[in-house]
Amino acid sequence: MTTSLTPDAHRRAVSAMFGRIAGWYDFLNHFLSGGVDIWWRRQLLNAAAPAWQDGRPVIVLDLAAGTLDVTAGILRRSPTARVAALDIAAPMLRKGLGKISREDRDRMLPGVADGRVLPLADASVAAVTIAFGIRNIVPRDAAYAEIRRVLVPGGRFCILEFGSGRTRILRGLYNVYLRRILPAMGRIFSGDPEAYRYLAETIERFPDAPSLGRELEAAGFVDVHWQKLTCGIAYVHVGVAPKP
Ligand SMILES: C[S@@+](CC[C@H](N)C(=O)[O-])C[C@H]1O[C@@H](n2cnc3c(N)ncnc32)[C@H](O)[C@@H]1O
Numbered sequence: 001m002t003t004s005l006t007p008d009a010h011r012r013a014v015s016a017m018f019g020r021i022a023g024w025y026d027f028l029n030h031f032l033s034g035g036v037d038i039w040w041r042r043q044l045l046n047a048a049a050p051a052w053q054d055g056r057p058v059i060v061l062d063l064a065a066g067t068l069d070v071t072a073g074i075l076r077r078s079p080t081a082r083v084a085a086l087d088i089a090a091p092m093l094r095k096g097l098g099k100i101s102r103e104d105r106d107r108m109l110p111g112v113a114d115g116r117v118l119p120l121a122d123a124s125v126a127a128v129t130i131a132f133g134i135r136n137i138v139p140r141d142a143a144y145a146e147i148r149r150v151l152v153p154g155g156r157f158c159i160l161e162f163g164s165g166r167t168r169i170l171r172g173l174y175n176v177y178l179r180r181i182l183p184a185m186g187r188i189f190s191g192d193p194e195a196y197r198y199l200a201e202t203i204e205r206f207p208d209a210p211s212l213g214r215e216l217e218a219a220g221f222v223d224v225h226w227q228k229l230t231c232g233i234a235y236v237h238v239g240v241a242p243k244p
Helices: 007-033 036-051 069-077 090-099 102-107 140-150 170-190 193-205 209-218
Strands: 059-063 082-087 108-112 125-131 151-162 222-229 234-240
Touching: 007 036, 007 090, 007 170, 007 193, 036 069, 036 125, 036 151, 036 222, 036 234, 059 069, 059 140, 069 082, 069 090, 069 102, 069 108, 069 125, 082 090, 090 108, 102 108, 125 140, 140 151, 140 209, 151 209, 170 193, 209 222, 209 234
Parallel strands: 059 082, 059 125, 082 108, 125 151
Antiparallel strands: 151 234, 222 234
């Protein structure tokens, strides 16, 4: 998948790619990360938790919800929150539905939607979570504008994403893993070399943590801060929608 694609062509290609790997996605996620991705998602939920902690019946948007790990986590942690689980790849959402308990199903609404055009009212959601999704959206600014529009003033935008692959981590061992081992393992196990080459390339191109923080500030979020996870392999960033 080249960078020369228009944003819409990129979205179509990304949607088709996740549609193809949906069946393998969870297994490869846990296998290639050694299971640490489960702990990373927990840190994302901790960052979003102030939005539902007082027990109000809030709406949370889990954007690029994929196979619904974060959605399931929010529903488990908050008995009052309702979750809009939006993604451009229907097969990913379908694959995740089994993770949502029967009692929680009527508090979640899965839907196919692009993060750049959200089917939600202005100032309607208390928090937006996005795990390993923002890296796939082009341009990111369009998603930031939509997320700001749908968040209530004071609402939280919480991003879990890989750090930039250009940063040397663990004396360069991680970078070798990223460039050589991960695409090879993805190719062997998923049979889709493009998908795991794409993963490595987008991590390589992704901004480092301070640059992403500046992007969020430029998009109008306040109280921007971030937490380094596992030596900077991943980060949780938080930005707050300003109060008038
Ligand atoms: C790496 S998966 C992450 C899934 C899930 N959040 C997780 O934690 O495993 C990235 C997801 O982003 C979705 N995605 C990519 N571009 C998107 C866009 N423009 N709007 C909404 N979702 C998008 C993909 O379809 C895919 O399901």
